[in-house]
Amino acid sequence: MRRRIIILCVMVLTAIPAWSQNIQEQRERKKQLEEEIAMIDKQLDTTAKKRKQSLNTLILTRKKLETRKKLIARLDSDIAGYDLSISSTNAEITRLNDRLDTLRKYHADLVRGAYKTRDSKVWFMYILSSKDINQGLRRWAYLKNISFSVRQQASAIKSTELDLQLENARLEELKAGSMQARNEREKERDALSAEERKANSMVVQLSKQERSMKRELQKKQKEVEQLNKEIERILAEAVRQQKSGKGQAVDYALSAKFGDNKGKLPWPVKGVVIQKFGQNYHPVFKNLKMPYNNGINISATAGSTACSVFDGVVKQILVMPGYDQCVLVQHGEYFTFYCKLKRVYVKSGDKLSTGDRIGEISLNEDGNAELHFQLWKGTEKQNPENWLR
Numbered sequence: 001m002r003r004r005i006i007i008l009c010v011m012v013l014t015a016i017p018a019w020s021q022n023i024q025e026q027r028e029r030k031k032q033l034e035e036e037i038a039m040i041d042k043q044l045d046t047t048a049k050k051r052k053q054s055l056n057t058l059i060l061t062r063k064k065l066e067t068r069k070k071l072i073a074r075l076d077s078d079i080a081g082y083d084l085s086i087s088s089t090n091a092e093i094t095r096l097n098d099r100l101d102t103l104r105k106y107h108a109d110l111v112r113g114a115y116k117t118r119d120s121k122v123w124f125m126y127i128l129s130s131k132d133i134n135q136g137l138r139r140w141a142y143l144k145n146i147s148f149s150v151r152q153q154a155s156a157i158k159s160t161e162l163d164l165q166l167e168n169a170r171l172e173e174l175k176a177g178s179m180q181a182r183n184e185r186e187k188e189r190d191a192l193s194a195e196e197r198k199a200n201s202m203v204v205q206l207s208k209q210e211r212s213m214k215r216e217l218q219k220k221q222k223e224v225e226q227l228n229k230e231i232e233r234i235l236a237e238a239v240r241q242q243k244s245g246k247g248q249a250v251d252y253a254l255s256a257k258f259g260d261n262k263g264k265l266p267w268p269v270k271g272v273v274i275q276k277f278g279q280n281y282h283p284v285f286k287n288l289k290m291p292y293n294n295g296i297n298i299s300a301t302a303g304s305t306a307c308s309v310f311d312g313v314v315k316q317i318l319v320m321p322g323y324d325q326c327v328l329v330q331h332g333e334y335f336t337f338y339c340k341l342k343r344v345y346v347k348s349g350d351k352l353s354t355g356d357r358i359g360e361i362s363l364n365e366d367g368n369a370e371l372h373f374q375l376w377k378g379t380e381k382q383n384p385e386n387w388l389r
Contacts, residue, residue, distance in 0.1 A: 033071040040064045046367045058202045059274045075185040082178035089171045096164045206284045223322030224291035255332030265309040271300030277383040295374030304369040306338045308352040324362045339372035
């Protein structure tokens, strides 16, 4: 039985470090997910004041569903970690109880031995009855150290009792944490079910607006194509001038620093990605392709400001239909575009540092700020989400 307990302890304890060592990281990630849900809720509240149903409302609701599912998965991970830790703590308590029983038994034997040998005459008789000198010396050493052994065993018992108390307290704390996580998970599951019903209802309502949505999509297609052509023209011209030596020399040191920060760049605005890079499909009519997105669209709260993701120089400011003002920032070989700005705080030639304000973001039809952001290396478009942290 004891061997089984020891084996169980070893198996569980080897699985615990990965959970316990990352517990702070898990809490931070859980906090981020909760903050993202709160931010989406705030944007949905703004949308509700403008109009009841819209594509962006559906997209935000689905994003909220996705985030909540991640939160539930995080809670599942926390609960599994609690279960592992509770199992290991129970095993440790069993081990300490077994050790305590052994110590108490041994201590009782020592006390009985000390009681029997309390008379010095008994000591001498016990030593003189030895078979030889070696046995006599061993008996002398035993009698001499017996009181020390009694004290030592008593100390070991107290130490083990204290360890046992600590483990029992830890067990209760773990059980409370596990119960809290389970209650949170149940609450999140209920919220998820309600939001899924709401999203399905929105799809039904929006599907009745197919004709107007397709007209809006055609208009958007033209705006996107016009923007993409203009950006591609600007970049092609910039690269051509650099190669011919007519344009401004490329800052390769800055390029290297920018490249080294892939996956570490700050977001141009704190918000939610509502349109991803590349080919996307209509959120209601699944077979209908959306215009190809050379960047990402980020929904943020009204009044939000777009900020530079890295050191660079403002190369150009242009105005495009459907995208308001756009700011092009050069970072050596790399370029970033910040579109849908209603107010710009920079001018061509300005040097920017990471985090510098570029402009106030325009509001979309739902009353939320919506930034269109692109990132290029020369004339090669990049997925911004691969570069942002």
